[in-house]
Amino acid sequence: MAYEIIESCVNCWACEPLCPSQAIFDARPHFRIDAKKCTECEGDFADPQCVSICPIEGAILSPFGEAANPPGSLTGIRPERMAEVMAEIQAR
Amino acid sequence: MELTVIGQTAGEAAEGGCSSSGCGGSSDQLSHLPEHIRAKVHNHPCYSEEAHHHFARMHVAVAPACNIQCHYCNRKYDCSNESRPGVVSEVLTPDQAVKKVMAVAANIPQMTVLGIAGPGDPLANPERTFETFRQLTEKAPDIKLCVSTNGLTLPDQVEELCKHNIDHVTITINCVDPDVGAKIYPWIFWNNRRIKGRKGAEILIKQQQKGLKMLTERGILVKVNSVMIPGVNDAHLEEVSKVVKANGAFLHNVMPLIAEAEHGTFYGVMGQRGPTHGELQALQDQCAGDMNMMRHCRQCRADAVGMLGEDRGDEFTMDKVENMEIDYESAMQRRAEYHASIEANREAQKQQSGQAFVALSSLQLKKKETRPVLMAVATSGGGVINQHFGHAKEFLVYEASMTDVRFIGYRKVDLYCSGGDSCGDAETTLQKIIRALEGCEAVLCSKIGYEPWEQLETAGIQPNGEHAMEPIEEAVAAVYAEMAGNGQLDEARETAQLQIGA
């Protein structure tokens, strides 16, 4: 089982040096994870490192094919509150 | 009223190493610093208000990864703490970066400072950053090194920084209160975990202040950058200024938030506005009471090559650099000669502007109170008015008053607008320029076309092409004297232009 980087990746380099298994590589159009090498960070870290630093919601999929950082998880704003927060910010 | 006549203080200024009229009198930004620190900043284009006319810095993008998220940043592009948003630099290996720096230094003797500022956080990529510094210290000892960081891992890197003998560090500090921080930084990466919200901001703030103190204790100069975000940290930055000064920062630079939806940043997409020129200036004035403010930061592009704000990057792309033969020994000789001639020039200009200020002092004899005036200047460097109005991508703004001429800041015109309702695609470039120059009553340039002339006049900004090739401060003083002589400055300006955004 392995994590997977998909097309919303912005090639920011943050994950690459952190991978304990050297499973991540610089590829175009976007970075990739070598599924054969990815250990899900088992035995090295409590949290998968790529997932813990990736700045883009949805760019990394969990072994179950779900967004490892789902919408709202990184901005701290749940999708249903988006319009409200936007109005607050625009009133500044 | 006491009048500062720069001509009278020239001797003293020469001793202190601060030689521009812009540094004179009440606006001398360096005079409070100890001699050894003043010497360090003397030729640094980012720190010395006057040196930026003559010297330049460059950045190399060797550090792509980042360990925090700022709401004004889009990771597709370079870090906006130190560079313009919406710009992508080619990421270089340390070896490539060293080659590029030496090629530029050999060809552009003005280049005296090399900075690593991203696109990510240089200290989140310590091997790449330090490898670049190590090689440059050895191969090009006449180049000053500096580094910018968000501060998160700074305390752990201080020892290593000291080894490389880096004497300038910039930390971007937007807050000292974690509740404010939580609105700017949604998360940080810390001890191999993602830490969100207030808790993350609290760790970041502690690390920043700790790193700042550690560097100061070791005699390394620290400048603090803050991004002014209206409604988030604008009221808080005065406090930030006090705290960072107490912890040893020698300069505080408040930069405006630049947020546009098309940059794809959180703030841009959410419609967070940036400050108006007036708000920015008012805050800089408030903070100036606590500490030395830097007003001439232009938020240079991270890989800008050439004089500050003037980009010669195309001449030094990696494929061109790979094919250059560089004899750095002889280049270093040429550089030294060039630097000596610049020094002589600065000395000469100082003498000239001294005369200008004596002339200005004659205003006082008329015993007339005249109000201060903002003027915009088009220049491509060298400290003189030497740019065509239509070629200017930015203007330098000076405030002339009865007592002195002081540099206030930059207004960019082509790439960004400062937000606001009137900002739309329909706006012509000229209209944008006029809006960018709000508050200014004159614009000094080497030449100007008929059409812009008319429109500027209509907008209440007097174009002036009579001082081409003259030193800036001297020309501004002369125009001020002329305005005063015509009785234009006896009353407060009718429009609210001087209080914009207040």
Ligand code: SF4
């Ligand atoms: S989960 Fe861990 S091992 Fe797998 S790619 Fe990400 S960092 Fe590497």
Ligand code: SF4
């Ligand atoms: S951290 Fe995320 S966005 Fe950045 S390179 Fe890795 S997968 Fe792509």
